[in-house]
Amino acid sequence: MLARVKVIAAYPITPQTTIVEELSKFCADGRLDADFVKVESEHSAMACCIGATATGVRTFTATSSHGLLYMHEGLHWAAGARLPIVMANVNRSVGAPWSIRCDQNDSLSQRDTGWIQLYCEDNQEVMDTIVQAYKVAERVSLPCMILLEGFSLSHTTDIVEILDQELVDRYLADSQPENRLDLEDPHSFCGTCSPVPNAYFNFRYHQQKAMEEAKAVFKAADEEFHQVFGRRYGPLETYRCEEAEVVLVTSGTITSTARDTVDDLRKSGQRIGLIKIKMFRPFPSDEIAALLAPYEKVAVIDRNLSSGQGGIFAAEIKAALYNRKKRPALFGFVAGLGGMDVTPSLIEDMIRFTLENESPPADILWAA
Amino acid sequence: MNFSTPQEDYVYPGHQACPGCNAALAVRFILQVLGRNTVAVISACCWTNIGGAYPNTSLKVSSLHSLFAASAAMATGVRLGLKRQGKGETNVLVIAGDGGTFDIGLQSLSGAVERNEDFLYVCYDNEGYMNTGNQRSSATPWGAATTTTAAGNLEASIKKNILEIMAAHRIPYAATACAAFPDDLKSKVEKASRIKGSKFLHILSPCPVGWGYPTEYMVKMGRLAVDSKVFPLYEVYDGFQYNITLEPKGNPVREYLKLQNRFRYLNDDEVEWIQKNVDKEWGILTERAKIRKYIKDQDINDSVEGKYKGI
Ligand SMILES: Cc1ncc(C[n+]2csc(CCOP(=O)(O)OP(=O)(O)O)c2C)c(N)n1
Ligand code: SF4
Numbered sequence: 001m002l003a004r005v006k007v008i009a010a011y012p013i014t015p016q017t018t019i020v021e022e023l024s025k026f027c028a029d030g031r032l033d034a035d036f037v038k039v040e041s042e043h044s045a046m047a048c049c050i051g052a053t054a055t056g057v058r059t060f061t062a063t064s065s066h067g068l069l070y071m072h073e074g075l076h077w078a079a080g081a082r083l084p085i086v087m088a089n090v091n092r093s094v095g096a097p098w099s100i101r102c103d104q105n106d107s108l109s110q111r112d113t114g115w116i117q118l119y120c121e122d123n124q125e126v127m128d129t130i131v132q133a134y135k136v137a138e139r140v141s142l143p144c145m146i147l148l149e150g151f152s153l154s155h156t157t158d159i160v161e162i163l164d165q166e167l168v169d170r171y172l173a174d175s176q177p178e179n180r181l182d183l184e185d186p187h188s189f190c191g192t193c194s195p196v197p198n199a200y201f202n203f204r205y206h207q208q209k210a211m212e213e214a215k216a217v218f219k220a221a222d223e224e225f226h227q228v229f230g231r232r233y234g235p236l237e238t239y240r241c242e243e244a245e246v247v248l249v250t251s252g253t254i255t256s257t258a259r260d261t262v263d264d265l266r267k268s269g270q271r272i273g274l275i276k277i278k279m280f281r282p283f284p285s286d287e288i289a290a291l292l293a294p295y296e297k298v299a300v301i302d303r304n305l306s307s308g309q310g311g312i313f314a315a316e317i318k319a320a321l322y323n324r325k326k327r328p329a330l331f332g333f334v335a336g337l338g339g340m341d342v343t344p345s346l347i348e349d350m351i352r353f354t355l356e357n358e359s360p361p362a363d364i365l366w367a368a
Numbered sequence: 369m370n371f372s373t374p375q376e377d378y379v380y381p382g383h384q385a386c387p388g389c390n391a392a393l394a395v396r397f398i399l400q401v402l403g404r405n406t407v408a409v410i411s412a413c414c415w416t417n418i419g420g421a422y423p424n425t426s427l428k429v430s431s432l433h434s435l436f437a438a439s440a441a442m443a444t445g446v447r448l449g450l451k452r453q454g455k456g457e458t459n460v461l462v463i464a465g466d467g468g469t470f471d472i473g474l475q476s477l478s479g480a481v482e483r484n485e486d487f488l489y490v491c492y493d494n495e496g497y498m499n500t501g502n503q504r505s506s507a508t509p510w511g512a513a514t515t516t517t518a519a520g521n522l523e524a525s526i527k528k529n530i531l532e533i534m535a536a537h538r539i540p541y542a543a544t545a546c547a548a549f550p551d552d553l554k555s556k557v558e559k560a561s562r563i564k565g566s567k568f569l570h571i572l573s574p575c576p577v578g579w580g581y582p583t584e585y586m587v588k589m590g591r592l593a594v595d596s597k598v599f600p601l602y603e604v605y606d607g608f609q610y611n612i613t614l615e616p617k618g619n620p621v622r623e624y625l626k627l628q629n630r631f632r633y634l635n636d637d638e639v640e641w642i643q644k645n646v647d648k649e650w651g652i653l654t655e656r657a658k659i660r661k662y663i664k665d666q667d668i669n670d671s672v673e674g675k676y677k678g679i
Contacts, residue, residue: 006452007445035448040479044441047434047476051409051445054432057452059445073435181407181430181446183458190433191410193422 002127002168003086003134006057009037009045014100015150016064016090023060042067046074046085053083054189056179058134061085064150065092065106072110075143079114079207081190084137084144084177086130091252092150093338101339102150104252104304108280108312114207116144116214117281119251123148123158128231129278131168135221138175140210147280151339152253167228211282218279235284238291240266241273246354247292247328249300251277251313254335254342258301261344265351272351277313285320292321298328299354301347301367303336310334310363331360335367342367375400383426385418388576388583390590391492392418394547395463398490398569401557404429406459407450409443411473412436413465414499415492437472439464440480443487451486459561460487466507467497470528481537481566488560488567491530494575502578509598510645511638512630514578519633526645531570531604538607539566545601546572548590552601552613559603572599580629592624597650602657610657621646 008027010020026032039045042063049059063071068089078085093103107117118133120126126148133144148154180189193199218235226232240262241247250258255276265272275291277284292298302311309315314332321327331354336342350367378399385392391414399406408431410419416433420426434442439462447460464473469491477489496514497503503516506528517523534542540563545553553571560567574589576582581589593599595617602612621643625631634642 007448009441009445035452037444037448037483039441039444040475040482043435044438044444044476044479047438047441048445048448051432051434051442051447052449052452053445055407055446055449055453055455057449059449074438077435181432181450183405183407183430183455186404186425186428186430188419188422188425188427188431188433191419191422191425191431192416192433195421196423199422 002131002163002165003058003060003172004169005034005060007035007037007049007052007059009039009048009059009061011039011042011045011063011067013042013064013067015092015154016062016067016088018154019062019088019090042070043074046071046078049085049087050074050078050081050083053078053085053177054081054180056177056181058177059085060087062088062090064090065094068106068110069094072113075110075113075115077190078143080203082141082207082210084134084141086133086137086144086146088126088130088146088148090150090154091147099338100150102152102303103337103339104147104312107145107147108304108306110145111281111312114142114211115281116142116211117147117279118144119147119278119280120153121253121255121276123153124160124231125233126153127160127163128225128229129233131163131171132218132221132225134172135175136214136218138177139217139221140214141178142207142210142214147252149253163229171224171228215279215282215284233278235277235279236287236291237276237278239274239276241275241291243271244273244295245271246297246299246351247273247275247295248347248351249275249277249298249313249317251280252303254301254303257342257344258347261347261351264344265348270351280313283316283320288317289320289324292317292328293324293326295328297331297354299331299333299350301333301335301342301350303342305334305337305364329359331357331365332363333365333367340368376403378404378406378428380426380428383418383420385414386575386577388581388586389414389418390547390573390575390586391415391494393586394492394545394553394571394573395490397547397550397553398461398557399427399429401554402459402461402488402561405457406461407432407446409434409439409446409460409462411439411462411464411468412499413463413468414494415463415465416499436468438476439468439473440477440485440487440489443489444480444483444485447486462487462489464489464491465498466491466493466495467505470506470530474533478533478537481534481539481568484539484565486564486566488557488569490569490571492571492573494573494578495527496575496578498575498578511634511642513633514630522633531568534568535604535607537566539568540564540606541603542568542570542607543603543613544570544572544599546590546594546599548587549594549601549614556603556613578630581627585627589627592619592627595619596621596624597646598624600650600653602653608659610653610659612653612657
């Protein structure tokens with residue numbers, strides 16, 4: 001709303017519905033001057049956003065779980081077409097069997113679609129990040145997905161400071177979607193390039209460059225956000241890591257629980273630190289490797305699972321550390337799938353296990 | 369009919385259609401009517417190639433190639449995006465094949481026309497999936513051989529009636545057309561461009577590759593399809609006002625079938641069955657068209673002016 005989007009495409013899925021219902025009300029009572037399209041599927045929602053963004057207006061949609069998976073083709077298309085679509089995905093586990101509760105497998109299974117992915121811890125962060133996302137997406141011409149966890153965030157209320165419209169306008173003033181379908185200067189978009197063998201390769205090369213650039217662009221946008229609104233997040237947040245025996249790595253809402261747990265343990269003299277990952281695509285590999293390399297032990301908590309491999313954040317962090325001479329032992333915990341609670345005592349168990357073992361006995365450590 | 373649209377071409381010569389392709393011709397005629405102020409949304413189909421390969425385009429209007437299953441949804445977005453920028457007068461034209469319309473794209477098409485989105489959706493129907501090599505689609509007529517309905521296993525279901533499906537949505541304007549009858553085609557595009565809301569054109573596009581006819585029969589094929597009543601030319605306003613726009617000569621269907629390789633496996637009984645079916649469908653259509661006598665010309669004019677829907 002604050003970004004003054006012009007087209008919103010919506011198709012219902014629990015637990016995303018609260019978002020689109022509110023947006024529908026905003027549009028109905030004139031608080032938001034946008035077209036609210038009740039499309040007939042998520043596949044169409046993404047296609048509609050692609051079409052509208054291609055004309056040069058801001059668009060938004062929100063989905064979750066199977067809806068996101070149903071968009072998969074469109075996600076690739078939006079990124080390949082370099083369209084700065086912003087979408088919220090409410091993380092929810094993926095069937096079969098059906099479950100409406102939360103884990104991150106829906107969005108993480110879309111990690112190679114070329115979307116920027118930003119994971120949020122609380123509702124304030126969600127709001128702030130959506131505004132930042134338009135700035136980043138439009139600067140690098142890539143779509144951006146904001147992730148928030150189902151029910152923990154989508155169905156709880158929280159006091160949120162609504163950003164001042166004028167300040168947002170100013171913040172976003174220098175970034176408008178590039179006008180693409182120019183009627184005066186006709187071009188063809190997204191057509192075939194097969195007959196030109198190196199064309200596709202070039203498109204992908206530039207897409208990757210834009211992704212890499214998105215790291216710095218996000219940092220700058222975040223910094224500017226801080227100057228205007230007084231809050232900043234960063235691609236990574238470090239918390240009480242000084243001289244830590246174990247550094248926890250988390251994303252999303254588990255971070256809040258972990259932060260409290262760290263505080264409690266620090267009180268009782270245990271040196272535990274925490275790193276929260278907000279930016280997952282592009283992955284801040286260098287930053288995370290530099291941060292983690294000095295420690296002896298790292299425990300990654302993944303609310304997701306790449307079947308046949310392990311926790312996804314853990315695997316990505318391992319890859320980031322590979323070329324470092326000194327690197328910590330990395331304990332990869334898989335926890336909270338299908339919305340199972342990840343409690344402070346469970347986190348303490350993971351920490352204890354990490355302290356007691358020299359190295360991880362397996363790639364996946366099931367925490368339940 | 370005296371038709372007086374400017375003849376400026378918006379499809380460049382040198383496009384990549386096969387010789388004898390009616391799909392290329394149809395879009396060329398359509399753009400002659402719609403003109404430069406048009407955005408084309410192109411589904412995955414032969415037109416993906418006809419439209420030109422990067423870095424070239426064969427179109428003089430802007431085009432956006434789309435997901436196979438969601439051209440109508442993408443066109444929805446394009447229309448809204450343009451409207452939001454004060455470009456409501458720009459024509460949004462969808463170009464899609466029969467596969468992308470009758471089959472995989474039907475959901476998004478149904479959704480979009482149910483919302484009465486303001487665009488002209490053109491389905492050029494070559495009665496098969498041609499871009500992937502002549503497989504059957506639900507537009508493939510009974511008895512036709514394709515690469516997935518080979519001899520001995522010929523297409524065994526009758527062609528889906530897409531116009532009825534569109535009409536059942538009560539959209540402001542739905543019509544059939546064929547590039548072999550350019551005046552009829554152009555006048556329908558002209559009418560459609562004056563109507564707000566969803567417009568649908570079902571264009572029979574004989575295809576020498578899939579149908580197996582010599583390229584010089586390009587126009588003859590379309591003429592025979594219409595004149596033998598296999599593909600009648602008509603229009604439907606608001607889903608119920610039928611209007612047959614060209615009286616067919618009534619040639620036997622056999623004349624049409626025998627020029628095409630895909631039907632050469634049929635025996636006399638089967639050809640006779642097709643003839644009966646064509647006569648039956650024609651009978652139904654003419655009965656529907658009689659509703660016309662209960663409807664005043666004014667009603668049709670109101671439709672054209674967009675007074676009914678989609679204003
Ligand atoms: C989701 C998806 N499935 C399959 C395809 C492959 N595909 C591309 S074009 C095409 C055939 C299109 O047939 P039709 O719509 O009849 O148009 P024509 O090729 O006959 O012009 C197919 C199957 C695709 N692009 N996307
Ligand atoms: S295969 Fe048929 S429809 Fe496709 S370009 Fe060739 S002639 Fe035209």
